[in-house]
Amino acid sequence: MIIRHQEKVCSPQRLREGFEALGYICSDAIATAMYLACQLQKPILVEGPPGVGKTELAKKTAEYLAAPLIRLQCYEGLDEVKALYEWKYGKQLLYTQVLKDQLGDVLRGARGLEESVKRLHQFGDIFYSQAFLEARPLLQTLQAENGAILLVDEIDKADQEFEAFLLELLSDYQVSIPEIGTIKAKSVPIVLLTSNNTRELGDALKRRCLHLYIPFPEPALEDRIIAAQVPQIDRQLREQLIHFVDQLRGMALKKAPAISETIDWARALLLLNVESLDRPWVQGTLNLLLKYQEDIEVVEPELKRLLGP
């Protein structure tokens, strides 16, 4: 991709600072991955538990590089018609209806089927040209003049066939459309794929990507994230809160709270004017942090121990 501001991606350190200025506090691993993706022009496959900021990374990259973000949400049954291109059938139908008379003029006087077809051929494939092509996310990305950020979200939800279909795009930044031919990217996009690991992805896909695993953040990093996202919150409460969440992640829960949940919780505590974590408050707001009743039942009896002296 043509990065208008090359100096923005000249080192991982620089990227990291840039993200921080946008309020996205990231680890060294993330900055290094973005740096390599920009420099080597390779897609990144981002894995990690839900809510650690995989999608956010793509959004912030787009914001940072001032490039359009094109998003493709994957689901079971997604196929190239929805991901790549489609013919505008309605428009084709409408035009043929409207142009019926003119077609009549063109064909007037033609003798026999053969001559009619020959006349029609003079007009080329009007109805199968770019004007009737509806570009879907993947094609939009390839057509973007100044490059774009393509986010293929939750690739693990798509079928295996779709994964195979993506391979050409990921390695050569081009796709083949039978009626038109091979379309190459006008400028190489930055591609991010995210996965929640509901199924194992194919080796062929992994081979073409850099692989970034974003784990739950270290307490120190999370502290900075909360400080950036919820700046009004008191320092002491913030530390208490992060310590508490960190302990929760160590427990055997169905779904451990992620960063996004910690942020929600911090915002809620701020709204409620809580000054320090105590049991009634935690009990009352625990459902913001834990999304399963079983988990809440596991945690509640332990609250006294978790909140400590």
Next chain:
Amino acid sequence: MQQVLGEFIAALRQAGVAVSPVETLDALHAMQMVGVADRARLKLALGLVLAKSRQHKNLYGQLFEQYFRALGSGEDNAGGDRPEQLPAADAAGGDIAAIASPLGQLLLRDDAAGLSLAIADAARREGVRDIQVFTQKSRYSYAVLQRLGMDGLNRELNQLRGQTPGVAQQHVLALLQRRRQRLIDRVRDHVEQQYLLFAEQQGQRLQDDALQQIKLTHIDIQHYRRMTRLVQKAAKLLASQHGRRRKQARRGLLDVRKTIAANAAFDGVQFHTRWKSVRIDRPKLVAICDVSGSVSRVARFLLLFLYSLQDVLPRVRSFVFTSVLTEVTDCFRSSDVQAAVAEVLRQWGNMSTDYGRALTDLQAQLLGDIDRKTTVMMLGDARNNHGDGNVAVWQQVYRRSRRVIWLNPESRASWDSGDSIISQYAPYCSQLEPCNSLRDLTRILSRLLKYS
């Protein structure tokens, strides 16, 4: 640097991280981009390119530390013994001249960096990387020392010892001997590290391969732990192979109803076609295991295998019998599989076998639940102590179920010998196979997942 990276990747492959040539190239580019000065960042960058799952990332992390520590060991030691200088060089001047070999010179100068280079070089020439088993360690250490010129050094030291001893000479001699000993230790360490990097995994893999084929009935207690790990690994592989595809298109069969619905928006003009497809159902499986005598060992692994397949085989009911048939499904759900198997064997194992009784129980407890979607898997040697086999029930099971798979731990040669009545059941089995190794189990279950 390329060679270092190449060797590191070889070590990764040894450890079971599959690195393709493309990824090797990417790693080289990545290394050029981030440089080698910042070690932490280099580790991150190579990790992005080389290790592409969590498990591989862990392995990669360990190996990176191990490998680059092995490389850097020379520099680490360099600082340690600096104060130990030669006594006034001129005092011993005459004798030092006797130490002329390159190795001796290196030791005299106590040139740590030079020594590690020499060791690495000698090790490369001797092909230490090709080390296979741990018994070769001392042989390779010896060969490396020889390559370094240990013979020459020993000769020179002997000469020095033969000369008239003075205080200074004694000192030099003692010092050199100490450094020689340290050199030997370092060579051993080097070979050891190379072994750990390049061969340890391989030795284990050899053992794993052997265990795959060994008869389950012959496995020692001491191998159980390793077997359990292997079973889980095989199960994970099967699950990932078969967990992905849920739908299979039946090529060429138009789904008329769906096609009309899909094209209603275009005034009934058929733009989109919809094809018929079949959903691949997760098989409903009933596993019945004979846990008497020798069969129990195989039963243990079969059950372990089935329960490691929870992801792709969520609907397994399991029964065990010697004479009385008992359902153990919940027993496995609630407790650890290992413990559950042991408990079942303790409680129900080692009674005299009675297939007739077991099948009567089956008729009462289970027959009603067996339907067209159920696959029945029986594990047993059909040795019935000359009792009545109650074949009629088995025939009913065969009629009602989708498939009946009978696994016999005995080899074909011993079927129907003595009190075995396997041939009476044989007509009512869709598949009857000997099964006595992990490899057999994997093959049979793989087929079950593929075609049911």
